[in-house]
Amino acid sequence: MITTSRLRRLTVGAALGAVAALALTACAFAGESAPAASEDGSLPTLTAGKLTIATGEPAYDPWIVDNDPSNQKGFESAVSYALAEKLGFSADDVVWVRSTFDSAIAPGPKDWDLNIQQFSVTDERKQAVDFSSPYYTTSQAVVTSESSAAANATTIDELKGYTVGVMSGTTSYTVAAEELGTDKLSVFNNNDDVVLAFQSGQIDAFVIDLPTAFYLANAELDGGKILGQFADTTGGDQLAYVLPKGSELTEPVSKALDELRADGTLDELQKTWLSEAVDVPVLG
Numbered sequence: 301m302i303t304t305s306r307l308r309r310l311t312v313g314a315a316l317g318a319v320a321a322l323a324l325t326a327c328a329f330a331g332e333s334a335p336a337a338s339e340d341g342s343l344p345t346l347t348a349g350k351l352t353i354a355t356g357e358p359a360y361d362p363w364i365v366d367n368d369p370s371n372q373k374g375f376e377s378a379v380s381y382a383l384a385e386k387l388g389f390s391a392d393d394v395v396w397v398r399s400t401f402d403s404a405i406a407p408g409p410k411d412w413d414l415n416i417q418q419f420s421v422t423d424e425r426k427q428a429v430d431f432s433s434p435y436y437t438t439s440q441a442v443v444t445s446e447s448s449a450a451a452n453a454t455t456i457d458e459l460k461g462y463t464v465g466v467m468s469g470t471t472s473y474t475v476a477a478e479e480l481g482t483d484k485l486s487v488f489n490n491n492d493d494v495v496l497a498f499q500s501g502q503i504d505a506f507v508i509d510l511p512t513a514f515y516l517a518n519a520e521l522d523g524g525k526i527l528g529q530f531a532d533t534t535g536g537d538q539l540a541y542v543l544p545k546g547s548e549l550t551e552p553v554s555k556a557l558d559e560l561r562a563d564g565t566l567d568e569l570q571k572t573w574l575s576e577a578v579d580v581p582v583l584g
Contacts (some may be wrong), residue, residue: 446523
């Protein structure tokens with residue numbers, strides 16, 4: 301016969317057992333979705349011992365050379381490997397994946413630790429994702445070709461008379477809309493579509509960040525030319541890594557980038573890969 305006191309003890313024991321089982325189950329499920337932190341105190345990355353970095357598809361020079369981020373060529377690729385080393389990862393520990401621009405800055409879970417594809421830091425984006433310290437400051441430029449109707453435009457007022465293309469959801473779009481208005485602004489899902497539209501004659505010119513403008517004008521477009529860059533009263537457009545909102549990596553990544561800036565590494569990489577992005581006239 302089971303006494304009342306024994307029954308009470310059995311009930312309490314069963315309840316405690318159930319709580320423990322639930323706790324173990326919760327830990328197991330949390331481990332499947334949360335970043336992995338190794339027992340030696342290393343960084344809590346998506347995959348223990350690996351640093352997963354995303355970039356766009358395609359990725360352009362001079363940011364990523366030959367659309368291959370793993371070759372360590374191009375400014376963003378080179379910066380990423382310098383960052384990885386500073387964080388304690390070898391080159392072999394860096395895993396590259398691809399993502400769209402829009403999905404990277406949207407709320408929700410991510411399948412990468414960091415994302416780099418010329419993301420400008422904005423207050424609106426900070427509501428959905430984290431940003432690292434900036435690794436580069438750039439401006440926006442207007443690209444056309446010698447055969448385009450806009451080839452001889454030298455001022456913002458003149459450009460307002462032409463059809464200008466730009467990628468949606470970017471700083472390029474924000475600047476183009478503010479400077480040129482939206483009446484003759486053609487908006488595309490990605491920069492690849494912008495370039496195709498220009499090459500097919502749908503638009504007369506397009507707005508893009510200055511380093512990419514140099515590459516496209518010199519390597520991708522027949523008779524390509526940069527008309528000029530937009531003036532920036534805030535000191536330039538800061539580019540930074542995007543991280544998932546609340547990521548434990550945001551602070552160490554920012555600290556590592558600050559150290560790379562302080563020791564001259566970022567400047568050296570900028571000279572190596574972005575040396576042409578100087579002395580471009582400002583559009584008046």
